[in-house]
Amino acid sequence: MADLFASETEQDGGGHRPLADRLRPQTLDEVIGQDQILGPEAPLRVMLEAGALGSLVFWGPPGVGKTTIARLLAHETDLQFVQISAIFTGVPELRKVFEAAKIRRQNGQGTLLFVDEIHRFNKAQQDGFLPHMEDGTILLVGATTENPSFELNAAVMSRAQVMVLERLDLKDLELLAQRAERELGTALPLDGAAREALLEMADGDGRALLNLIEQVAAWSVEGKLDTEALGTRLMRRAAQYDKSGDAHYNLISALHKSVRGSDPDAALYWFARMLEGGEDPRFLARRITRMAVEDIGLADPQAQAICLQSWQTYERLGSPEGELALAQALVYLALAPKSNAAYVAYKGARKAAKQTGSEPPPKHILNAPTSLMKDQGFGAGYAYDHDAEDGFSGQNYFPEGMDRQAFYAPVERGFERDLQKRVAYFAKLRAKRET
Incomplete structure (x- = not known):
């Protein structure tokens, strides 16, 4: 089992060595890219110069130097480099790694344990690293392609600094x-x-x-x-995209914000990127409809209907023709007037509803189907709006004792410009009735 965790790459006695192995940097200065962590005054360089290297988590896409940098860090700090993969390593193998590191420590040699795909370890396995990190048995360097905020335990995250590695330009x-x-x-x-x-x-x-x-x-x-x-x-390499990972959330965020930012070209680009990566068009149809509800709202009441129609068109036509209908809806949303006034109003109303608990409606707007309820004042004083001047009574519909709330504030864009006039009109009438 010791060979499984060998710290040095075995030299091939005359056999073919891949180019990637032959060009592996021998010093940190030879690493291409990643100046944000390795450049002068960058975090990793500062830690090394201060002689205070701590446990790390390298977060970045494949092929950007995570393993190489970890190996070079071990060389720079005179630590034994031990590499394992979370995919192939179980609890028995981990125990042997920790035991070997303890023996090394007793002999005056530290261990840099590099864990590839560290997010693949479950919570219990991740917790197993903690005592060995705390007593100095190992200096942990984990590597992950997934967002460590979601994939790693809070306890591990609190003991390790995250270094973000970027794709090479x-x-x-x-x-x-x-x-x-x-x-x-x-x-x-x-x-x-x-x-x-x-x-x-x-x-x-x-x-x-x-x-x-x-x-x-x-x-x-x-x-x-x-x-x-x-x-x-040569076949073009498939674009990096994981429908359940960070790439999925990053691209849908880019798509949504491009629409919100009224940029149809960028929106179409991210839409195409997700389709090329194998995203389910139905997921995109649902998200596009959500954009109409959240970001266009009543500034353009047609937007939601257009999204639903495009979704239905996709279901009728299927791929790839149906995706054009979704693209058209996307362009419409990007160019539509924007408003989240109704969305903000809804969230404000939900917040107020939680705060006011079970306050009952005012009695004058409650029905009184029984004599007992009439005796209790249910329905007394209700003003029928159709009988009132301008079809508006101006009565209070909030709970008694609760100040009137103003959740909805239309914007000066699109159809909401007209709604803003209506809100102002009714506010004026309400003030008139109150006086």
Whole structure:
């Protein structure tokens, strides 16, 4: 079992080593990207220079250097590097890891335990790390592609600092490609546009780029390939998207905020990104309808009906034709006047309802089907609005003893401009009746 947790990569005695392994940085200065944590005055660099490295959680997409940085941190701090994966490690294996770390500590050697996919451990397993973190047996470095705020225990989070790693941009990927060409001793047989297309295929994943470069470098071609020829020989890497993970919530947030921000082009882009990632169009139809309710409201009463019609059209046509109906609804929402006045009013009314508990309605608006109820004053003094001047009695409909509330405040946009006039009109009449 000791070999399972070996701290050093075994050297292949003459066998093929993948390019990604051959180009693994030997120092932190060689790491491409992640200046937000490794640059001068950045958190991780400051911790190292102060000699105060604590437990960490690296949160970021695949192929951005989480494992490499953890390995280099162990080297920088003279700690034994031990790597495990939460996918393949159970409680018995964890006990052996902790026991080996205790023995090392007794011999004067610390342990940096790198846990890949740490969010895969359940609550009990995560709790198992705590005593060993607290007594210094291990320095924990976890890696996760999921939001640690949701996936990791509060106790672990309180003892570890989260470092956010970002996907590599095209500039970073180009530097990585140049490093690969130096290692291979040859330039990639691609023209400028094809080279850029190759970088885009990696989708911010450095390891994926190196694997693609290794394939391209092995081709025997004359001259340089263009984008079309590259696309024929290589399949574009699937976009990173997990329908139940962070990518799902990040993209739907981007879609919703693009609509709220009245940007139909951005809205269509995020809509397309989610469809390309395999999102269920019915989920999108539901969310688009929610946008009409929350962000357009009564500023455009047609918006909700258009969303429901587009949803029904999708159900009739199916994919891919039905998705066009959803796209049209999305464009309509983005360009519609915006108002959350009714939404704010609803939340205000719910809050007031909780605070006032079980206050009864005023007696004058209660029905009195029995003589006993009439004797109790039910219905006494009720003014029938249709008999009143302007069809408006101005009576109080809130509980007795509760001040009148004003939850709904229409905006000066779209149809709510007309509703605002009506609210003001009735307020004026109510004030007139009261005097």
